[in-house]
Amino acid sequence: MTVIEQVTRRAQARRVTPRAPSTRQRWTRRLPLLPALIYMIVITQIPFIVTLWYSLQNWNLTSNARAKFTGLSNYGSVFTNANYRSSLLVSVEMTAVAVIVSMVLAVALALLLNQKVLGRGVARTLLITPFLIMPVASALLWKTTMLDPTYGLVNWLLSPFGVHHVAWLSTHPLGSIIIVLIWRWTPFMTLIVLAGLQGQPLDVLEAARVDGAGAFVIFRRMIFPHLRPYIELGTLLGSIYIVNTFDEVYSMTQGGPGTSTTNMPYYLYEQAFQAYNIGGAAALGVVTVIIVMIIATFALRLIASVFRFEEAVG
Amino acid sequence: MTASALTRPRPRPRGASRKAKTWSARVAWFVLVWVAAIAFFLPVLWMILTAFKPETAAYSYPPKWTFSPTLSEFRSVFSRGIAPFLENSLFATLVSTLLVLVLALPAAYALSIKPVGKWRDSLFFFISTKMLPIVAAIVPIYIVARDVHLLDNVYALVLLYAAMNLPIAVWMLRSFMLEVPGEVLEAARIDGANLFRELTRVIAPIIMPGIAASALICIIFAWNEFFFAVNLTSTVAATMPVFLVGFITSEGLFWAQLSAAATVASVPIIIIGWIAQKQLVRGLSMGALK
Numbered sequence: 001m002t003v004i005e006q007v008t009r010r011a012q013a014r015r016v017t018p019r020a021p022s023t024r025q026r027w028t029r030r031l032p033l034l035p036a037l038i039y040m041i042v043i044t045q046i047p048f049i050v051t052l053w054y055s056l057q058n059w060n061l062t063s064n065a066r067a068k069f070t071g072l073s074n075y076g077s078v079f080t081n082a083n084y085r086s087s088l089l090v091s092v093e094m095t096a097v098a099v100i101v102s103m104v105l106a107v108a109l110a111l112l113l114n115q116k117v118l119g120r121g122v123a124r125t126l127l128i129t130p131f132l133i134m135p136v137a138s139a140l141l142w143k144t145t146m147l148d149p150t151y152g153l154v155n156w157l158l159s160p161f162g163v164h165h166v167a168w169l170s171t172h173p174l175g176s177i178i179i180v181l182i183w184r185w186t187p188f189m190t191l192i193v194l195a196g197l198q199g200q201p202l203d204v205l206e207a208a209r210v211d212g213a214g215a216f217v218i219f220r221r222m223i224f225p226h227l228r229p230y231i232e233l234g235t236l237l238g239s240i241y242i243v244n245t246f247d248e249v250y251s252m253t254q255g256g257p258g259t260s261t262t263n264m265p266y267y268l269y270e271q272a273f274q275a276y277n278i279g280g281a282a283a284l285g286v287v288t289v290i291i292v293m294i295i296a297t298f299a300l301r302l303i304a305s306v307f308r309f310e311e312a313v314g
Numbered sequence: 315m316t317a318s319a320l321t322r323p324r325p326r327p328r329g330a331s332r333k334a335k336t337w338s339a340r341v342a343w344f345v346l347v348w349v350a351a352i353a354f355f356l357p358v359l360w361m362i363l364t365a366f367k368p369e370t371a372a373y374s375y376p377p378k379w380t381f382s383p384t385l386s387e388f389r390s391v392f393s394r395g396i397a398p399f400l401e402n403s404l405f406a407t408l409v410s411t412l413l414v415l416v417l418a419l420p421a422a423y424a425l426s427i428k429p430v431g432k433w434r435d436s437l438f439f440f441i442s443t444k445m446l447p448i449v450a451a452i453v454p455i456y457i458v459a460r461d462v463h464l465l466d467n468v469y470a471l472v473l474l475y476a477a478m479n480l481p482i483a484v485w486m487l488r489s490f491m492l493e494v495p496g497e498v499l500e501a502a503r504i505d506g507a508n509l510f511r512e513l514t515r516v517i518a519p520i521i522m523p524g525i526a527a528s529a530l531i532c533i534i535f536a537w538n539e540f541f542f543a544v545n546l547t548s549t550v551a552a553t554m555p556v557f558l559v560g561f562i563t564s565e566g567l568f569w570a571q572l573s574a575a576a577t578v579a580s581v582p583i584i585i586i587g588w589i590a591q592k593q594l595v596r597g598l599s600m601g602a603l604k
Contacts, residue, residue: 035417289447
C-alpha cells in the first residue's frame, strides 16, 4: 500500500467513524494473521520465485560446471523437445478424460444418493472410501490384484462378458491409470454435487412433479441449473488436483511403457531427480504453473461467487 | 423455466397402480445405490480380504472369496521393518497438524471475528497457494533442503505438510468462527480477555467440533502424502507410502503381504475419514461449501 493511499484511506475512515483505528491498532489486529501469512509466503512463494530463476539457467547437478545463465533456452526446449510435448499431451488427455467421466458419474451417483433409500448413509460411506485410501496403496493394488492379466479381479469380473486375460497395464497403460483416477476422484466430485443437491428445497421439485413434469424435464430445467455452480467447482478443483497426478504414475507404470504414461509432473520428476537437469525441470515447472493458474483463476472466481452468496445468506 | 412444461396435463397414475409404481421405483433405486457403492468399495474390500489370505491363496484363478484367514502376512510385514516408517508417518502427520492448528487458529480469528483490512485478499491468497502445482516447487525445495541438511529429515516433511494443509485449516476454522455468537465474544471482551485467553478459553471450546474436523482433514492429507516423501527422504525419515513403493520391485511375489501393508497404511485413515465425512466437503471445497 502506498503512503498516499494510506493517507486517503485514513481520511476516508475518519469521515465515516470519528475514531479511526491508529496504525498501532491496525497492526495489533494484523498480528494474529502474520505468522500464518509469513509462513505461507516463505514456504510456498519463495520456491516459485527461485524456480523462475533456475529456469533461466543451464544447471546440471551431475556436472561440476557452475550454473550458467542461458535466458529462455530452457523454455525453447519445453516446446520443441518431443518428450516434453508428449508429457504435456498425456497430462491433457489424462486430466480431461478423468475429470469429465468422474463428473458425469458423480452427478449420477449424487442423484442416486439423494434418494431416500435403505442404508443410504452406509452406501455413501462406502462410496467415499476410494478418496480416503492412501493413493500409493490403491495404485499398487490396482496394478497387481485388480488388473493383473492372470489373477486379477477385473478380468474375472469381466469374463462373463467375453473378456479373457487382458494385460491392461501393457495394452492400455494410460487407460488403466485413468480408470484408477476416475475411481479415486468420482467420490470427491460426488460429495460436492451432493452438497449442491441437498441445498435445493425438495418441495419445489415435489410441486413440479405434482404438476405433471417428467423426471427428465425436472432434471434439465430445475436440478441442473441449480447444480451448475457446484458442477463447475468440482470440475475446476478436480482438474487442478488431477493435473498434478504423480502417485498413480509412479506406482503403476513409472511413466512407461516408453513414455506413454509420462505426464508433466512425472516428467519433471525424471528431469530433476534422474537426469538432474535442474534448469529444464524448473522451466517445465513454470509452464505447469502457468497452465494450472489459468484453470485456478476460474476456480477462484467461482469460489468467490459462491463465497459472496454465502456471506449474503449468513 | 417455461410454465407450459410443468403445467401440461398428464394422466396421473392413481391408487394401487401408483403405489406399486413407487414401490418398484424404490427397489430400483435401492439396487442402483448399493451396486454403485459396492462397485466403488470393491477394490478396498479386496485389499482387506487379500491381506488375510496366505500368499498362495492370493494367486488363484478364479479369485478365492472364501479361505481360512491368517495373520501371517501382517506378521511378515512387521518383520520386514514397517515400524520406523509408521513412526515417521505418525510423527510427520501429528506434528504438522499441530503446527497447522497453532498457526491457523489466530489467522482464522483475524479473518473472521476481528477482520483485518483487506481480509478477502488474504483469504484468497491462502487458497491460491493450494492450487499451485507442488511439482513446480520441488526443485528449489530439494536444493534448499540439501543445503540446510534437511534431506532425509522428518522435520522437512513437517514443515511442508504444514504449508500444504494450512490454507484448508484457515478456511475451515474461519467458517466455524463465523458461527460463534457475537454476544459471547462481547462478554469476553468486557471481561478484558486478551487474544490468547479469548481464543483458548472462549472461542476454542465453542468451535471444538470444527477444530477436530479440520485436524482430521489435515491428518488425512499429511498421512497420504507421497511426492515430498519420496523426493526428500531416503532411509531415515521415509514414511508409509515410501515403504509401500518398496514393494514395486518385489510385488510379483508378495500380493498378500503388499495387501497387508496397504491395509495397515490405509485403514486408520479410512476410519478417520468416515468419522469426518460430514466435514470433508467443507475442507475439500476450501470452505466454499458446507
